[in-house]
Amino acid sequence: MKIFHLSAECYPVAKVGGLADVVGALPKYQNQAGLQAVVVMPYYDRKFTQENEFDVVFAAATLLGNRRLFFEILKEKTNKLGFELYLVRIPGLLDRTEVYSYPDEREQFIAFQLAFLDWINYTQQTPDIIHCHDHHSGLVPFLLYHSKLYTRLANVPTVFTIHNGQYHGAFGWEHLALLPEIDLTQTGLLDWAGGINPLAAAVKCCWSYTTVSPTYLRELTINSNGLEYLFYIERAKGHGIINGIDTEVWNPKTDAMIAGKFTTRLLAKGKQVNKDAICTRFGLDPEKPLYTFIGRLVIEKGADLLPEAVERSIKENPGELSFLILGSGDKDMEAALLELKDKYPGQCNVFIGYDESLAHLIYAGADFLLMPSRVEPCGLNQLYSLRYGTMPLVRSTGGLIDSVIDFGDEGGYGIRFNQVSVDDICYAIFRAKVLYQTPAKLQQLRKRMMELDFSWDRSAKEYIDLYESLNPTI
């Protein structure tokens, strides 16, 4: 069974957030299960592309409005990632350093999708499933079924996975000419609220859509940035499949990015070595409970509440707690956090930026991970932290509900709270502090966390079952 995954991100080629982690792992596990899963993504001028070798397997030109764009399909030579990796390179459009935020992002992602379709069409490839991820590849299902150019592929089933339903990639109808010739009687399928909405088009046209947790599937009908009704009427096509984690990359027993490797047998010592390394580097006291936040500093993640929650907790528990924040994003949030760092040296430190190795070290050495998310389709941070024996403190939403049980409940191992409020966050921090004062209990819970199984094996199988239900000939 040949599956093409289409995505803007894939770890370790180009990562901004969790989308990359999923697309860098799921195909590998699908291949181990006997599928032939490949990844197709835009070319970025980054470390991975500079340090690895590629063959040009196809070259042609496509039309983006009235622009003729020459493109190449590059294939990574060795399949070292556990799958075939194809990059779409378009000089001047898809050959830049960053993944997002260019003013012509719309053109970039439309061109990516057109080049992909032209490539498989010209080369007579017929995938068994095309699996699109997020709005960057959301026009593919529409184009496959409603553009004359691709009628050869009109029977290929499509699966669309929503990693983040807040971003739609919408643009105005005045840009319709960027698309190739389409059946104009079907333009309603592209439309939502008076614009071309790639996320909505994908949900309408795909054979099945998935969300990255079962709870998020239900939540999209009440919170999806304007698409609630669409998710309600299309709900029969929806499936919630929780993400897994790549246990080869995220493994405290083998992780080369941490200060000391460990297992459940050497848990206390192993965590302490990593905590000491962090505390030395960031000027914090290793005796105190260490709380962390890792992630994009955006409203969805509740990062706007962090400065006040941290400050209030420090004031209410003087000299008892340590905080370390790793992230980047909203400039006001960055500034507010940096102010805290200056105000409470030795109690709070902040690293503004993106640092994959540091994230591994913090997951390994921190005691508690804060996730006050307003929206969390799945969340991977809590899964990584559990694997490294770091207790997640999460707001009850989306995938956090599906993956974290409060330690006060039967079989629990984390801390949950209900409201996105400073009070709720501070109360969770306080509960964690009390728990920290009973090391034997915390130790027992850490062991329980590390023994949980969030590997991809089970979820990869759920995707395969879905593919088989859509394409019974395979």
Ligand SMILES: Nc1ncnc2c1ncn2[C@@H]1O[C@H](COP(=O)(O)OP(=O)(O)O[C@H]2O[C@H](CO)[C@@H](O)[C@H](O)[C@H]2O)[C@@H](O)[C@H]1O
């Ligand atoms: N400054 C920094 N330095 C180093 N590493 C950093 C970092 N900021 C973030 N990261 C890393 O980026 C990833 C974030 O993943 P998440 O799944 O938590 O969030 P994201 O919102 O990006 O993903 C969306 O897609 C994923 C995948 O489906 C869903 O789990 C999620 O809920 C959804 O919002 C983790 O690997 C984390 O360690």
